[in-house]
Amino acid sequence: MPQGAPGAQTRPGQLFWHGVINVQQEGAVKMGIFHTKSIAEIIKGTERHALKKTLGSLDLVLLGIGCIIGTGIFVLTGVAAAKYAGPGIMLSFILSALACGFAAMAYAELAAMIPAAGSAYTFAYASIGKLGAFIVGWALICEYTVGAAAVAAGWSGYAVGLFKTAGIDLPKAWTAVPADGGIVNAPAVLIVAFLTYLLVLGSKESAKFNKILVFIKLACVALFLLLASPHVEPMNWQPFLPFGLGGVATGAAIVFFAYIGFDAVSTAAEECKNPNRDIPIGIIGSLVACTILYIAVAAVLTGVVPYASLNNSEPVAYALRTLGMNFGSALVAVGAICGITTVLLVMMYGQTRVALAMSRDGMIPQSLVKIHPKYGTPDKITIATGIVVCILSGLLPINIIAELCNMGTLFAFCVVSIGVMVLRKTEPDALRPFRCPAVSIVAPLAVLFCGFLISQLPTNTFLFFGCWYAIGMAVYFTYSRHNTLLVEKSNAEFTLRQGHLENGSAETTGL
Template structure:
């Protein structure tokens, strides 16, 4: 059995239409879905941390560098998601372009990204909510708002928000998208409020020196704030539930990325211009900046926006997680029983409950401090393979219909690989070690279960061509 057996694109589309998730999403839904996941922890937390510890005011360049890497990868994602409008994102794209073992590796990376990322975001949501309640005079007991390592018993708020969003995802994407729209508009309004109120207080002297840590600091900052861009790729996991995926998915991916990049650079510029960058190493830098200029009420509003922002990030992370599990279960990479579709809601309820339970346990019991790097590693790895996949398919299947074609593919693909690889090299050594261990476990799972239980194992050789 070939390790590099590939899926046939036409057959893949036919199968997805037969199993059919409900098609309820349009281009606007996808743009908002992307914004819902992208704008959250990155803009409300990591901007200040990366500025204070790594890049200084040069954090603006860090966002540009990360944004460029994402832009090239986004063009690759757009071509593949329009060609292969089924659930699974980078996992499915790797399956049709480079074969099964590569697809499993990508899927394993996405499981790491979404699961750990969801747990971290849930814990972050809890911290913001506890802080907002405390400022309103409601002091929740530490025992039920902190994990054991931090002197508590259980992080109940993190579990509650995870359970609530798991329930929403079980009801269906229309209900989840409706909540996402409301929360996206609230947090965009809060970001607009921050820019409007804080911009007049910008002091250009705070931007000097612009690169206190040199270009190396900018590069490291870019590797850290890359977490802030995770989300646009999640749009591609919704392809199977789109009314017109060939048009809507590229619009959703590119549109959400462009909007968020502009907002990130604007917020980074104002934030480092209002207060000295060295003071931003805290859990709420945007709210802190408003308090520093005497706008306490505005600070509370921004904190509310942060809670909304983090809620949408968690919603979309958990959504993407279940869709990757769904695609892998369909392919026999994990037990087929997990792929059940609810008879009433047409959602993968079994996977949703299991994934939500794991996230709840992790966020409720474990201390998750520096988690962005782990999510970044999995995402950058997936971005590199997706970009390579576009080049591979251009050579091996040049005649397949491409509703959206990546422009200047001979330039875009190498730049995507080089920039993402450069960011990976700037991540901590501990992150690379953890990722290596995670992959060893993954390969054990693949060779002991997935390879022999794969649906491709029983197919004739023509379906597993390596050309």
């Protein structure tokens, strides 16, 4: 009876063997830059370098909040209001939230379908192919690494300021980069080194630390709303749109940086106890909670003081000082430091998981794929990431604005939204624990909104990414393209051996 015919008897392991033979016979297809990996291949690949499953839905929600609420709420809210949108910054946050909301639905479906590390990179490999996956992964490397270095430098500035408030002046030689007259930005290096150590210890330990800091900064945000709300003057909201609707749109492109973080939740899919249920909760839950907080803070902030006075690095603390609440201002400053710390932690975490997925596939050296036998974490990649971020934040002047990170994230959102539509066609029968509602409407809207926000970014951003992708294409065609073929062959041989073992086991037991 032909294999696959009704009533055919197929022993366990035979399907594995048959699948590998097909893979080997279709080697010419796998050589193409548009070769995609099946969901089964991706899941199978995680078994060779398995991560510990320690995270629950609450951990994931707090992981998302940890990365979303930070620089955006404590800094960008005031800057975007003063320079771009005025009190209309509330609409800017809503516009950005819509773009993120549509993309979040697509992320939730794919993350539940494909519970593997790598986020948008992995989803792209399953939907649009090898080259597209590399392009997305290359964008995410820039987003997370450059963003983490910039956040670390910002953390140093807040920490130095806090010490100064306490009457302790740290020497410039150890708090400034060489270009600014110092030797090294030691606080930035120390915080990155400490968080790298936590990430090596394990996602559970990192999640506990993140949870503590998230509760502290949420308490500080709640304190600000409690203290400042009674002092809101509606006249400060006039004019509501001083820069017009164009200012609202530009403000949305700027504050989009504030929402970077919910996508980091999907990088934790492989370490989630029940990814089919918990990942959608983590993605959508963190986005909804943060959107509500952003709009509330924006409304109170622009209602307490004139929007034109908010163009400073600490608008929330500034507003409380203006009201004569210096103690409350100091507490909010502590919350800001906690907020920036969690952002840095999650950005470094996301970078290590994207790099892990790319390393597994041979896009970057596969020697980096090593899971620590005790901690169950990718320690080599984590340490390498920590070293790079330490060098960037400790020795180089970080003048990179939020738009540089936004470009990579918006591009990834577009790819994921396209990917969910592609997989509905190519994998119609795949298990979908969470389904994006009205995908034919939601996914195109996500691409449309994200594409619009990309168009609002400055020209320098496009020039920077053009150079970054030129380097990336050189890496891909000189190394990644050829190395992935070797890894695919190795994976096929591994699957063949596994199928052979299962086949032998079945024969031994008489099944």
